Amino acid sequence: MLKVLYADARMMLYQKGMRQVILAVSTYLVLYSILLKIIGHYMGFAVTADDIIMLYSSYAALAVTASTLFTSIGDFSDGCIRNKLILGSGRATVFVSAEIVGALQAVLISAAAFAESGILALVLTKGGLYTMTIAELADMWLIDTLALMSIGVFSTALVMVLGGKKSSYAIGLVISLAAHIFSLEVNEKLYPTAGKCVLSGAKLFLYRFYDRFVPYSYLKMRPHHETWVYLAGVCGLILLSTLAGILIFRKKEIA
């Protein structure tokens, strides 16, 4: 297991796909922050550190999904998954190793984005954080990173289960986009900016469950649940992806 994991982690560092995603994330952060600063300057409002720091979380799931899709699909189409199996590596080993690499990608991309957004916030804003403390910021980054790791695991599992087909790109990104939109909807309905929450019955249960236990929703708001809720959501998605994924992948005919 460890040698496959070590080889996979090494492969990840060479992957152009992940580097391109980090570059795209960085470029977007810089351009958006500068644009915000310019608009703020002319419109007469001050850009706060919070605005810049919260930016990455809004599209992080999409970035991590894209990176893991690039890596995992490439691994399949280049015959590298096949090669590992031919060499006698167990299917569960190959699967779990790929998932861990998916999680590692989420950590690397997020670390780069958090560091960059921190620097941009320091350079482009004055007065530091307005609506949160450093401890709250660290808490948010930790929860976001954990959520993104589980999303990385989920999207990698998706590619493995689908056998690395090109349709994995579409399915993975559609799921990520749908989750992004639904998370906005859940936030809007559960925590309306004006008035009270008017949901009831099954819909309220569904929205609350999504808000509490689906990691995609953690990226849309600052942490507001107890830590065990987040851990349960993250572990739940990882366990579900892994167990269901291995069951399918073990039976999968590899071309």
Added chain:
Amino acid sequence: METVFECRGLEKKYGSFTALRDLNMEIPKGAIYGFVGKNGAGKTTLIRCLCGLQQPTGGSYELMGCSYRDAGIRRVRRRLGAVVESPAIYKDMTARSNLIQQCLLLGLPDFDCVDELLRLVGLSDTGKKKAGKFSLGMRQRLGLAVALCGDPDFVILDEPTNGLDPQGIIEIRELILKLNREKGITFLISSHILDELARMATHYGFIDQGHLVRQMSAEELRKECRKAVRMKVSDTGKMARIFDEKGIEYKILDDNRADVYAELIISEIAKDFEKAGCSILTMEEKEESLEAFYLSLLGGNGDA
């Protein structure tokens, strides 16, 4: 006879489609086994089953004496190298990094074999060029080097000369022969280039519609391929009369050429032809090729 691969009544079904049926095959240790069949005959399906990528739906096989159902099969597969369909390479890595990656996957203690393998397949001078920028031929060579990592006992190559230029084809052939001769590596080679296969293979397996139609050694094939003398004469009509009188089997190809299936005593034949007023223009020994044998065995529709 010691075998590296042996299957009995192997069957593989995809739904209602039977890709392999009652397939019996043995690959002797130290052989270069040419695996020949039309597109869709089941060559790649068998290779996938052999490599553990797919499970047979019936029958059984043994790889280096270990049944595919045994837990030890994974350990046995470490002695296997394979290039199935396309070479398994990381496009964002250099040739050297790709080989190091394979060493890591195999758990080799060092990377000493990397330079030797690069030299062996002629990729020593690729430097920092990424494998994604390699030509098809270079990728094939790299795939072969990857398959050779860790000194495997058995190497499976699916179309190893695909995309190679004539010089590359010769080099790969020489390499396969050298590895077979010097290291005793057994090869299973599926190839569409029958002429090329005929220069290497010590054994052949002919597969059609998922069934192994014929399995034979190169020696047996040579015996089966009929030798003929191709003659170019001034008049094939007169030639036919001479051979009919002598009871010699022949086949007229056109007005001047014919294949004769017998050992001819040249001086006697020359006298007979002179008497009949027919000139012999040229004579050359001709052997029926693997291609011709393949066509007679499996028919001509579809590629090999």
